[in-house]
Amino acid sequence: MAKVIVVTSGKGGVGKTTSSAAIGTGLALSGAKTVVIDFDIGLRNLDLIMGCERRVVYDLINVINGEANLQQALVKDKRTPGLFILPASQTRNKDALTKEGVEKVITDLKADGFEYIICDSPAGIEQGAMMALYFADEAIVTTNPEVSSVRDSDRITGMLSSKSLRSEQQLSPVKVHLLITRYCPERVQREEMLSIEDIDDLLGIDLVGVIPESQEVLNASNMGEPVILNTDSDAGKAYQDAVDRLMGIERELRFVKFEKKGFLSRLFGA
Amino acid sequence: MGLLQYFRKEAPKKGSAKLAKDRLQIIVAHEHSSAASPSYLPELQREIVAVIRKYMDISAQDVTCEFSDKAEDDISVLEVNVALPKNK
Ligand SMILES: Nc1ncnc2c1ncn2[C@@H]1O[C@H](COP(=O)(O)OP(=O)(O)OP(=O)(O)O)[C@@H](O)[C@H]1O
Ligand SMILES: [Mg+2]
Numbered sequence: 553m554a555k556v557i558v559v560t561s562g563k564g565g566v567g568k569t570t571s572s573a574a575i576g577t578g579l580a581l582s583g584a585k586t587v588v589i590d591f592d593i594g595l596r597n598l599d600l601i602m603g604c605e606r607r608v609v610y611d612l613i614n615v616i617n618g619e620a621n622l623q624q625a626l627v628k629d630k631r632t633p634g635l636f637i638l639p640a641s642q643t644r645n646k647d648a649l650t651k652e653g654v655e656k657v658i659t660d661l662k663a664d665g666f667e668y669i670i671c672d673s674p675a676g677i678e679q680g681a682m683m684a685l686y687f688a689d690e691a692i693v694t695t696n697p698e699v700s701s702v703r704d705s706d707r708i709t710g711m712l713s714s715k716s717l718r719s720e721q722q723l724s725p726v727k728v729h730l731l732i733t734r735y736c737p738e739r740v741q742r743e744e745m746l747s748i749e750d751i752d753d754l755l756g757i758d759l760v761g762v763i764p765e766s767q768e769v770l771n772a773s774n775m776g777e778p779v780i781l782n783t784d785s786d787a788g789k790a791y792q793d794a795v796d797r798l799m800g801i802e803r804e805l806r807f808v809k810f811e812k813k814g815f816l817s818r819l820f821g822a
Numbered sequence: 823m824g825l826l827q828y829f830r831k832e833a834p835k836k837g838s839a840k841l842a843k844d845r846l847q848i849i850v851a852h853e854h855s856s857a858a859s860p861s862y863l864p865e866l867q868r869e870i871v872a873v874i875r876k877y878m879d880i881s882a883q884d885v886t887c888e889f890s891d892k893a894e895d896d897i898s899v900l901e902v903n904v905a906l907p908k909n910k
Contacts, residue, residue, distance in 0.1 A: 750843045
């Protein structure tokens with residue numbers, strides 16, 4: 553059964569697009585045909601993060617308006633087999649995103665054999681964000697350990713349980729996962745930053761992963777290569793763990809404790 | 823600058839995460855309870871204003887209706903406040 557997964561947050565700039573690219577890539581690497589749809593109409597970015605910006609011809613709105621068909625608009629990823637992206641429009645306004653239009657695109661993607669349909673939501677709670685979450689079976693609520701992000705995550709979780717197709721039709725509720733990103737174990741240890749436990753207490757959502765704050769994320773976006781492909785980086789490994797958990801494989805949390813480097817390891821750079 | 827002061831300045835501020843959590847706990851609980859408030863509340867408020875207006879000169883802002891349904895209480899509360907402007 554195909555799964556529609558929205559990556560959402562309410563608050564902007566918390567790592568939705570980074571996570572959509574990483575998780576989409578990870579799911580495709582597992583052998584499942586996967587598409588990542590950019591719902592950020594007017595501010596497309598997913599293409600850059602995935603490194604396919606020069607091959608974008610048509611976009612989601614063209615498909616909805618019947619100006620291009622799905623096959624013309626889907627951009628095939630060069631590195632990862634079975635991975636596609638459906639870019640957002642750079643020019644239209646977000647009202648072009650209709651419920652019927654999005655529904656048809658998702659139905660057609662399912663008919664085309666896609667197993668995972670990842671929806672990269674824009675920030676906020678307007679049309680674009682509501683359309684990105686409306687058809688979701690599962691949601692990845694991306695949260696930074698910071699007050700406004702946590703509050704917005706709580707709001708968006710409320711929307712998932714009241715404004716989604718599943719809630720309106722009284723189907724089983726959207727399965728909500730918490731993804732904490734930009735986590736700094738060192739600052740948590742100094743009690744300057746909300747801890748995983750704090751966020752868990754506040755939101756009460758099942759944790760699917762914790763991505764540490766990492767330089768490699770910026771590096772990856774500079775190169776247009778989802779960070780999960782950097783298998784040496786902590787962030788890449790943490791995203792891989794999250795993908796595994798999404799697929800039901802148990803993984804212990806990593807990179808969440810601060811280990812003070814001892815004199816010797818500092819000396820030898822361990 | 824004295825030596826002690828110097829050290830104090832460098833010492834990390836402990837515990838602002840705790841304050842963040844406390845504040846979030848309050849606001850999140852508040853937002854949940856207001857999200858749970860019945861959809862007829864604004865209409866109810868308008869009608870109450872209309873009824874009182876038959877007898878006195880008040881404005882719409884003088885009436886507030888709040889619904890609370892806290893998990894730890896046995897009952898839900900509908901709180902209606904009417905502020906009466908002093909006769910000028
Ligand atoms: N784990 C991380 N470590 C360091 N930087 C990160 C991490 N995750 C994301 N970032 C950085 O945060 C910024 C915002 O990331 P991203 O674009 O993925 O957020 P977004 O939620 O999609 O934003 P928007 O709401 O604008 O769509 C980027 O500069 C990205 O490199
Ligand atoms: Mg984004």
